[in-house]
Amino acid sequence: GPIGVFDSGIGGLTVLKALMARLPHERTLYLGDTARVPYGTKSGEVVTRYSLKNAEFLLERGIKLLVVACNTASAAALPALQAALPVPVLGVIEPGARTALQRTRGGGVGVIGTPGTVRSGAYQRALEAGNPKVAVKAMACPLFVPLAEEGWTTGDVPLLVAKEYLAGFARDGVDTLVLGCTHYPLLKGVIAEVVGPHVSLVDSAEATAEAVATLLGEKGLLAPPAPASVGAPEHAFFVTDVPERFVEVGARFLGRPI
Ligand code: DGN
Numbered sequence: 001g002p003i004g005v006f007d008s009g010i011g012g013l014t015v016l017k018a019l020m021a022r023l024p025h026e027r028t029l030y031l032g033d034t035a036r037v038p039y040g041t042k043s044g045e046v047v048t049r050y051s052l053k054n055a056e057f058l059l060e061r062g063i064k065l066l067v068v069a070c071n072t073a074s075a076a077a078l079p080a081l082q083a084a085l086p087v088p089v090l091g092v093i094e095p096g097a098r099t100a101l102q103r104t105r106g107g108g109v110g111v112i113g114t115p116g117t118v119r120s121g122a123y124q125r126a127l128e129a130g131n132p133k134v135a136v137k138a139m140a141c142p143l144f145v146p147l148a149e150e151g152w153t154t155g156d157v158p159l160l161v162a163k164e165y166l167a168g169f170a171r172d173g174v175d176t177l178v179l180g181c182t183h184y185p186l187l188k189g190v191i192a193e194v195v196g197p198h199v200s201l202v203d204s205a206e207a208t209a210e211a212v213a214t215l216l217g218e219k220g221l222l223a224p225p226a227p228a229s230v231g232a233p234e235h236a237f238f239v240t241d242v243p244e245r246f247v248e249v250g251a252r253f254l255g256r257p258i
Helices: 013-022 044-059 071-084 093-103 115-120 122-130 144-149 156-171 184-195 204-218 244-254
Strands: 003-007 028-032 065-068 089-091 108-113 135-140 176-180 200-203 235-239
Touching: 003 013, 003 044, 013 028, 013 204, 013 244, 028 044, 044 065, 044 071, 044 115, 065 071, 065 204, 071 089, 071 093, 071 108, 071 115, 071 122, 089 093, 089 204, 093 108, 093 122, 093 176, 093 200, 093 204, 108 115, 108 122, 108 156, 108 184, 115 122, 115 135, 122 135, 135 156, 144 156, 144 184, 156 184, 176 184, 176 204, 184 200, 200 204, 235 244
Parallel strands: 003 028, 003 065, 028 235, 065 089, 108 135, 108 176, 176 200
Antiparallel strands: none
16 A cells, blocks of 8 residues: 655645655655644644544555654644554654754754644653753744745745744754754755754654654565556645645645646
């Protein structure tokens, strides 16, 4: 079966992009819950209810593994999804936290995400579970989401917003910063400019793709390479609202047409 991926909307395409690069032989099914986006400002209960619905839709289509691409949904709903589903379920938080712990030299780790992700404390818990001595500073950066979707990822406006959000990280001895939201990889340039070259940025999408590859390998679930005559594996997309905006904006997140 294919790998199932769901997100609150468009942002999870950054995770799908990393998955497709890391696992080029895998078929994928992506569900963007564009009717109910954003999740980032909603309560954990509501996000969990939506997440279970999304998972059910993908499960009915025969997925072998579920990737929760949305950080907010990973933070709120991972245990509920793992309890409810008969297939392995992976979120983006564990892999991002693990990579941050490998990277940090001084033990100061910053996390940025939606208000829901930060409020849940999920990254903080995952980091502290891996290393109790780590000093975590988390900050919600909600304006990064619309900026990324509008394609406003360079120039004065995103730079000013990034400075407002991130200036404190430099003072607090943070040497590693987790991009804990699907949209933030698009703003890597301005974020790096503000925090400076001594802060290592952790892309949760890439860390998750690596974790998916490891898990599929361990379970013997990797798709075999197809003969050249068969062509590239299929990637299917579903949305819960009309698809126009998803197709247009999504191409930028995925780095190729949808
Ligand atoms: N996909 C969400 C996340 O990674 O937390 C961001 C979009 C949103 O729901 N606000």
